[in-house]
Amino acid sequence: NYLGNDELMRRQIDPGALKTAYDYIVVGGGQSGLVIANRLSEDPTKSVLVVEYGTFDDNPGQLEPSSGTKYPAKDLFNVTSVPQPGIGNRTSTVYAASVVGGGSTINGMFFERGSAEDYDNWEKLGNDGWGFTGLLPYFKKSTRFNTPIDPVVVAYGNITWDPRVYGTDGPIQVTYPPWVWPGTKIQFKAFNEVGVPTQFEGAAGKSYNAFWVPTNVDPTGRRSYARNQYFDPAKSRPNLSLLVNYRVNEVLFSRAKHAHSVRIQARGTPNGAPTITVSANTEIVLCAGWLHTPHILQRSGIGPKALLTAAGIPIISDLPGVGSNLQDHGPAFIQFTYKTDVFPNPTSAQTNATFAAWVQQEWTQHRKGPLSVPTGNNAGTIPLTTMNPTGYQAIVAKALAQTPATYLPKTYTAEQLAGFVEQRKILAASYRSPTNGIFEIPFSGSASTALCLEKPMSRGTVTLQTSDRYAEPSIDFNTNINPVDVDLTISAARFYRTWMAAPSMQQLGPAELSPGTNLTTDAQLSTWVSSSMSSSTAHSCCTAAMMPQNLGGVVSPDLLVYGVTRLSVGDISVIPLIPATHTCSTVYAIAEKAADLIKARAEASAGDTIQR
Numbered sequence: 001n002y003l004g005n006d007e008l009m010r011r012q013i014d015p016g017a018l019k020t021a022y023d024y025i026v027v028g029g030g031q032s033g034l035v036i037a038n039r040l041s042e043d044p045t046k047s048v049l050v051v052e053y054g055t056f057d058d059n060p061g062q063l064e065p066s067s068g069t070k071y072p073a074k075d076l077f078n079v080t081s082v083p084q085p086g087i088g089n090r091t092s093t094v095y096a097a098s099v100v101g102g103g104s105t106i107n108g109m110f111f112e113r114g115s116a117e118d119y120d121n122w123e124k125l126g127n128d129g130w131g132f133t134g135l136l137p138y139f140k141k142s143t144r145f146n147t148p149i150d151p152v153v154v155a156y157g158n159i160t161w162d163p164r165v166y167g168t169d170g171p172i173q174v175t176y177p178p179w180v181w182p183g184t185k186i187q188f189k190a191f192n193e194v195g196v197p198t199q200f201e202g203a204a205g206k207s208y209n210a211f212w213v214p215t216n217v218d219p220t221g222r223r224s225y226a227r228n229q230y231f232d233p234a235k236s237r238p239n240l241s242l243l244v245n246y247r248v249n250e251v252l253f254s255r256a257k258h259a260h261s262v263r264i265q266a267r268g269t270p271n272g273a274p275t276i277t278v279s280a281n282t283e284i285v286l287c288a289g290w291l292h293t294p295h296i297l298q299r300s301g302i303g304p305k306a307l308l309t310a311a312g313i314p315i316i317s318d319l320p321g322v323g324s325n326l327q328d329h330g331p332a333f334i335q336f337t338y339k340t341d342v343f344p345n346p347t348s349a350q351t352n353a354t355f356a357a358w359v360q361q362e363w364t365q366h367r368k369g370p371l372s373v374p375t376g377n378n379a380g381t382i383p384l385t386t387m388n389p390t391g392y393q394a395i396v397a398k399a400l401a402q403t404p405a406t407y408l409p410k411t412y413t414a415e416q417l418a419g420f421v422e423q424r425k426i427l428a429a430s431y432r433s434p435t436n437g438i439f440e441i442p443f444s445g446s447a448s449t450a451l452c453l454e455k456p457m458s459r460g461t462v463t464l465q466t467s468d469r470y471a472e473p474s475i476d477f478n479t480n481i482n483p484v485d486v487d488l489t490i491s492a493a494r495f496y497r498t499w500m501a502a503p504s505m506q507q508l509g510p511a512e513l514s515p516g517t518n519l520t521t522d523a524q525l526s527t528w529v530s531s532s533m534s535s536s537t538a539h540s541c542c543t544a545a546m547m548p549q550n551l552g553g554v555v556s557p558d559l560l561v562y563g564v565t566r567l568s569v570g571d572i573s574v575i576p577l578i579p580a581t582h583t584c585s586t587v588y589a590i591a592e593k594a595a596d597l598i599k600a601r602a603e604a605s606a607g608d609t610i611q612r
């Protein structure tokens with residue numbers, strides 16, 4: 001076979017069994033694609049084809065909590081960013097899944113939701129129905145909260161939750177694993193002492209300050225994700241087909257700009273190899289993720305005019321925003337050690353053989369203990385007003401006084417600049433808000449962590465290579481290109497020191513390793529930021545933003561691509577402003593809502609035919 005790899009050749013349907021037309025074609029069988037395919041194929045009269053570049057990862061280890069910190073290279077696209085001047089010209093790791101189930105198959109299972117203001121900000125950008133109230137039914141529809149299996153751990157950790165903000169019968173199972181490191185309790189207390197109260201339930205629109213974050217595992221502790229909860233239960237439906245190991249090259253349009261087909265090509269075959277064209281009678285839904293949804297749009301003639309012209313691609317819709325507005329939560333690694341840490345702590349298994357043996361036994365015999373936790377269950381998502389009460393006004397003033405074009409990609413058009421100014425107004429309000437986090441400090445007993453910039457001002461790009469449109473696109477996060485982002489990170493580092501200096505924390509004997517106590521001035525800390533920050537926590541998004549077209553948007557609030565018909569986007573690309581949270585649960589909500597929107601418009605236009 002063409003790849004010399006039997007496993008890669010296994011596919012749900014053989015290309016020979018492809019029909020010439022389906023009602024719906026979903027491009028990308030990742031996290032959002034499988035949600036949408038499941039919901040659209042609930043109607044047995046509608047046929048759905050999913051085309052996925054990757055294949056199945058059937059490794060049982062991928063279901064175990066330990067998989068949450070090991071990302072198999074075979075399930076990721078092999079791409080790197082261009083050098084980033086804001087972080088000392090280093091390149092950054094790029095996270096884009098290439099496997100059935102997408103990011104949900106390999107991610108850290110840290111199942112967090114943004115605060116209400118994160119989603120209300122989307123609504124303020126012209127997207128009615130996308131505020132927290134509009135999305136809550138979809139957060140619920142996609143989830144099922146299972147009472148944690150170990151009441152002793154719940155009582156010990158004082159883990160709190162409100163089942164009313166989750167579903168009771170949704171596909172994705174959510175719970176708290178049976179383990180808490182004792183140091184976590186001290187860290188909560190120390191947060192409380194420095195003005196960060198503990199929330200009862202972050203997922204109720206209150207994921208700011210300090211709170212518990214559940215894990216998306218079933219009661220046996222196994223990964224609950226798009227493949228086993230949305231695809232497997234639906235895969236025997238005769239009207240649902242998944243074709244793996246195929247790349248969607250382009251969407252094809254009629255003269256009237258109706259999207260009617262996709263051109264697909266077997267993975268691993270060279271440019272110019274045979275392709276297959278498959279038609280969609282009703283709608284084509286792009287779910288190829290933040291990296292490839294804009295790439296496919298650009299290849300299909302939807303994107304910035306100058307770029308498409310340079311690549312020799314005929315323009316179907318001149319949308320400068322396609323591939324712009326890239327955002328992520330750039331992490332800066334701050335290192336402390338606890339000289340008098342409590343026992344046990346996250347390093348105990350490395351130093352104490354008896355404890356290490358107990359950890360193994362607890363897991364193999366009861367599926368409990370430290371190995372039941374993929375990445376941790378606690379976040380401190382701190383408002384800027386708390387991190388920097390005396391300096392936040394100056395940071396906001398600096399942000400608002402900037403000439404926007406100074407720090408934005410040079411390709412930005414007048415519409416995009418106007419869109420950024422709208423985003424900046426909203427960001428400024430978030431920076432001033434005591435109910436929205438600007439930095440996330442994940443914690444679960446460890447002294448060191450990544451300070452994650454939740455609301456950056458810098459904007460990056462995903463750009464097709466004009467010399468080879470099928471090569472991986474150029475990725476430029478532009479991390480820290482806006483000096484306000486550096487100021488925010490300095491505020492976070494100083495606040496981390498304040499937290500470490502809290503009275504309760506002293507029993508752990510915190511000692512600073514990096515930045516190092518000798519670095520105190522803004523200039524010194526700014527050098528540290530540049531050397532310790534990277535571009536991505538695997539939350540890349542926003543590259544086909546849902547915003548008005550005259551503000552550089554790519555899709556409308558009903559997720560339809562501007563300038564054409566019957567083409568929509570249902571993945572993480574549509575987010576206009578990155579929320580202050582890990583993105584997985586938000587992607588489920590977006591995809592569930594997308595499916596409802598797609599069904600509703602199909603019903604409303606039943607009987608229409610595509611003009612070829």
Ligand SMILES: Cc1cc2nc3c(=O)[nH]c(=O)nc-3n(C[C@H](O)[C@H](O)[C@H](O)COP(=O)(O)OP(=O)(O)OC[C@H]3O[C@@H](n4cnc5c(N)ncnc54)[C@H](O)[C@@H]3O)c2cc1C
Pocket residue numbers: 027028029030031032033051052053054071095096097098099100101102103104106107108109110111112246247248249287288289290292293296375537538539540571572573582583584585587
């Ligand atoms: C390593 C990693 C760790 C993460 N950890 C967490 C976490 O702990 N908590 C959390 O909340 N979030 C986490 N995330 C983020 C979250 O998983 C993602 O935001 C989410 O899965 C994105 O979903 P999506 O549907 O937009 O894209 P994806 O799930 O990436 O799906 C896109 C799919 O499209 C396919 N595709 C691409 N191009 C083509 C093409 N041309 N033709 C056909 N198919 C194509 C890809 O192969 C992929 O399967 C993590 C992500 C990663 C990658």
